[in-house]
Amino acid sequence: xxxxxxxxxxxxxxxxxxxxxxxxxxxxxxxxxxxxxxxxxxxxxxxxxxxxxxxxxxxxxxxxxxxxxxxxxxxxxxxxxxxxxxxxxxxxxxxxxxxxxxxxxxxxxxxxxxxxxxxxxxxxxxxxxxxxxxxxxxxxxxxxxxxxxxxxxxxxxxxxxxxxxxxxxxxxxxxxxxxxxxxxxxxxxxxxxxxxxxxxxxxxxxxxxxxxxxxxxxxxxxxxxxxxxxxxxxxxxxxxxxxxxxxxxxxxxxxxxxxxxxxxxxxxxxxxxxxxxxxxxxxxxxxxxxxxxxxxxxxxxxxxxxxxxxxxxxxxxxxxxxxxxxxxxxxxxxxxxxxxxxxxxxxxxxxxxxxxxxxxxxxxxxxxxxxxxxxxxxxxxxxxxxxxxxxxxxxxxxxxxxxxxxxxxxxxxxxxxxxxxxxxxxxxxxxxxxxxxxxxxxxxxxxxxxxxxxxxxxxxxxxxxxxxxxxxxxxxxxxxxxxxxxxxxxxx
Amino acid sequence: xxxxxxxxxxxxxxxxxxxxxxxxxxxxxxxxxxxxxxxxxxxxxxxxxxxxxxxxxxxxxxxxxxxxxxxxxxxxxxxxxxxxxxxxxxxxxxxxxxxxxxxxxxxxxxxxxxxxxxxxxxxxxxxxxxxxxxxxxxxxxxxxxxxxxxxxxxxxxxxxxxxxxxxxxxxxxxxxxxxxxxxxxxxxxxxxxxxxxxxxxxxxxxxxxxxxxxxxxxxxxxxxxxxxxxxxxxxxxxxx
Numbered sequence: 070x071x072x073x074x075x076x077x078x079x080x081x082x083x084x085x086x087x088x089x090x091x092x093x094x095x096x097x098x099x100x101x102x103x104x105x106x107x108x109x110x111x112x113x114x115x116x117x118x119x120x121x122x123x124x125x126x127x128x129x130x131x132x133x134x135x136x137x138x139x140x141x142x143x144x145x146x147x148x149x150x151x152x153x154x155x156x157x158x159x160x161x162x163x164x165x166x167x168x169x170x171x172x173x174x175x176x177x178x179x180x181x182x183x184x185x186x187x188x189x190x191x192x193x194x195x196x197x198x199x200x201x202x203x204x205x206x207x208x209x210x211x212x213x214x215x216x217x218x219x220x221x222x223x224x225x226x227x228x229x230x231x232x233x234x235x236x237x238x239x240x241x242x243x244x245x246x247x248x249x250x251x252x253x254x255x256x257x258x259x260x261x262x263x264x265x266x267x268x269x270x271x272x273x274x275x276x277x278x279x280x281x282x283x284x285x286x287x288x289x290x291x292x293x294x295x296x297x298x299x300x301x302x303x304x305x306x307x308x309x310x311x312x313x314x315x316x317x318x319x320x321x322x323x324x325x326x327x328x329x330x331x332x333x334x335x336x337x338x339x340x341x342x343x344x345x346x347x348x349x350x351x352x353x354x355x356x357x358x359x360x361x362x363x364x365x366x367x368x369x370x371x372x373x374x375x376x377x378x379x380x381x382x383x384x385x386x387x388x389x390x391x392x393x394x395x396x397x398x399x400x401x402x403x404x405x406x407x408x409x410x411x412x413x414x415x416x417x418x419x420x421x422x423x424x425x426x427x428x429x430x431x432x433x434x435x436x437x438x439x440x441x442x443x444x445x446x447x448x449x450x451x452x453x454x455x456x457x458x459x460x461x462x463x464x465x466x467x468x469x470x471x472x473x474x475x476x477x478x479x480x481x482x483x484x485x486x487x488x489x490x491x492x493x494x495x496x497x498x499x500x501x502x503x504x505x506x507x508x509x510x511x512x513x514x515x516x517x518x519x520x521x522x523x524x525x526x527x528x529x530x531x532x533x534x535x536x537x538x539x540x541x542x543x544x545x546x547x548x549x550x551x552x553x554x555x556x557x558x559x560x561x
Numbered sequence: 562x563x564x565x566x567x568x569x570x571x572x573x574x575x576x577x578x579x580x581x582x583x584x585x586x587x588x589x590x591x592x593x594x595x596x597x598x599x600x601x602x603x604x605x606x607x608x609x610x611x612x613x614x615x616x617x618x619x620x621x622x623x624x625x626x627x628x629x630x631x632x633x634x635x636x637x638x639x640x641x642x643x644x645x646x647x648x649x650x651x652x653x654x655x656x657x658x659x660x661x662x663x664x665x666x667x668x669x670x671x672x673x674x675x676x677x678x679x680x681x682x683x684x685x686x687x688x689x690x691x692x693x694x695x696x697x698x699x700x701x702x703x704x705x706x707x708x709x710x711x712x713x714x715x716x717x718x719x720x721x722x723x724x725x726x727x728x729x730x731x732x733x734x735x736x737x738x739x740x741x742x743x744x745x746x747x748x749x750x751x752x753x754x755x756x757x758x759x760x761x762x763x764x765x766x767x768x769x770x771x772x773x774x775x776x777x778x779x780x781x782x783x784x785x786x787x788x789x790x791x792x793x794x795x796x797x798x799x800x801x
Contacts, residue, residue: 332661335657339648339653340648343690344648403643403645404643405643409633410661410662411633551612554612555612
């Protein structure tokens with residue numbers, strides 16, 4: 070049975086139009102994976118000497134275990150945004166003579182083979198080797214290593230439980246924030262010192278291998294909880310018996326002032342508000358807005374002026390990047406309708422453009438309080454906002470014409486909780502890195518004001534040539550019309 | 562009204578549609594029948610410029626459909642559920658289509674109120690999203706949306722499938738009215754020979770992409786069609 074599943078998986082992956090048409094993206098992903106592998110390897114081999122140097126009078130093994138708590142928290146956050154439960158289209162399997170438990174076990178088992186689970190091994194195994202090489206007892210180090218592997222798997226399954234809860238409810242990121250916040254809060258306010266607790270526990274297990282049963286039991290609990298969650302979902306009626314939600318229609322007549330693109334604006338606003346997938350990009354805006362707080366409070370970063378535009382682009386453009394890169398795939402489900410209706414492509418695209426512009430303006434206004442950390446930051450954010458409107462918005466619209474991946478807004482695929490993966494963030498990177506690079510060079514050659522001016526000029530140029538650029542982009546969309554219709558009508 | 566010249570569509574060397582010459586005059590109700598894979602949906606997709614013809618072209622009211630978009634204002638269609646926007650209510654969907662076709666809310670309301678019978682009280686005012694409706698009700702909404710804005714050409718792919726018997730009969734009445742009284746060119750495809758012969762003045766049979774029969778509907782047409790399709794069935798059995 071497993072053999073059949075593997076066969077299906079293989080075909081699904083390699084026969085999807087997405088894979089065949091996105092070789093470049095795949096290569097980029099592999100490149101990123103290799104990059105992280107190298108980083109983790111370096112960490113694994115370098116950790117012991119570094120710890121010895123930084124904490125000369127402490128046992129480096131104990132110090133390392135003290136950091137495990139932060140790693141768990143960080144890993145959990147990373148996974149929530151980047152890792153999703155492997156999707157398997159189960160509907161065709163339900164009527165075949167296959168036990169439901171086999172399907173569920175397969176999906177869960179497959180998730181254990183995720184790259185996210187292998188990555189830490191590249192650090193843990195070299196670190197263990199170094200420990201043994203430095204005279205630590207082999208049996209103890211091996212027990213520690215196995216405990217770490219169990220912890221990785223616990224994080225893996227814990228993440229899916231959190232994702233399941235955020236998908237069930239309309240709370241979006243709340244479950245994650247509650248879990249992480251509680252853990253971190255307990256530690257930070259010294260109520261329960263999680264860092265030492267987990268550190269001591271790990272050392273305890275390493276010294277008394279019998280205690281490894283505790284994390285094992287925890288893993289088993291997480292697994293069986295996931296098993297139960299998924300098995301309950303494995304009935305047709307959970308996807309067929311749609312939760313019929315009563316429609317709460319908002320008054321969108323204010324969009325009329327945008328003239329002939331008003332119908333599209335209304336459609337887009339409804340699209341965003343009535344689908345889980347798009348709704349979460351609104352919540353991401355809040356996270357994006359707070360992103361600056363990671364950097365600006367620390368004097369170290371406040372010195373790095375060249376970073377400001379990067380953060381500015383991110384803060385003011387988070388919606389643009391998040392929403393924009395799936396244009397026109399948001400409308401993929403009814404793309405044929407749009408193509409046969411009495412519409413002008415340019416109006417359709419202009420509606421998206423205006424939506425993104427409005428979001429940039431709103432985000433900039435909301436980010437004004439960052440002026441508290443210095444007027445340079447405000448100036449950099451302003452330049453970044455102009456750049457976003459003038460350059461990035463057009464770039465992302467243009468990039469959309471290469472979009473060949475359908476988005477299933479209704480999320481009928483049984484296990485699809487989030488539908489956003491690592492790919493999404495990689496596409497966003499050049500949009501943020503390029504202006505940072507431009508600014509950094511001018512800033513270095515001439516000065517801060519010149520750098521800001523360069524970004525603003527680029528943005529204004531984009532706005533000035535807006536009509537011309539839009540015509541070019543529209544032409545590009547028209548040229549790839551048939552290909553897009555074809556790709557959007559395929560299921561994978 | 563709709564003139565097809567030397568049209569063919571080839572996928573990887575297999576020709577799925579090949580029509581040398583087909584002229585559909587204005588106000589005709591035109592039926593397309595054929596077994597699966599005969600090329601019905603391919604023809605409609607070409608007519609709506611959703612796929613690119615390999616050779617030839619279709620002219621809709623003297624507009625070449627793959628060259629200009631000017632056929633869109635007077636042509637409307639419902640091919641399948643992918644023509645519906647799932648997260649809208651039926652009313653919102655009608656208004657959206659109305660907006661695109663230059664109809665205000667009052668115009669759209671006036672039109673949809675004529676279809677209260679057809680909707681059977683299950684579409685309007687239910688505060689449900691289109692994605693939550695049953696297949697049959699989705700189809701009803703899609704068909705009525707295709708009638709918004711006084712189109713001159715209406716294209717419906719398999720309009721009778723998934724509908725209950727009462728609605729099928731009502732739909733036939735609506736389609737007949739459109740062609741006879743309002744001079745609308747109606748193109749439908751169907752697997753149900755009885756329904757097409759009831760509705761259409763002219764029926765074209767496609768087989769493996771070729772036009773093999775072009776009939777004016779008369780009382781013997783249904784018999785002729787039934788004979789043809791049972792004949793092609795026994796012929797294919799002989800081949801095996």
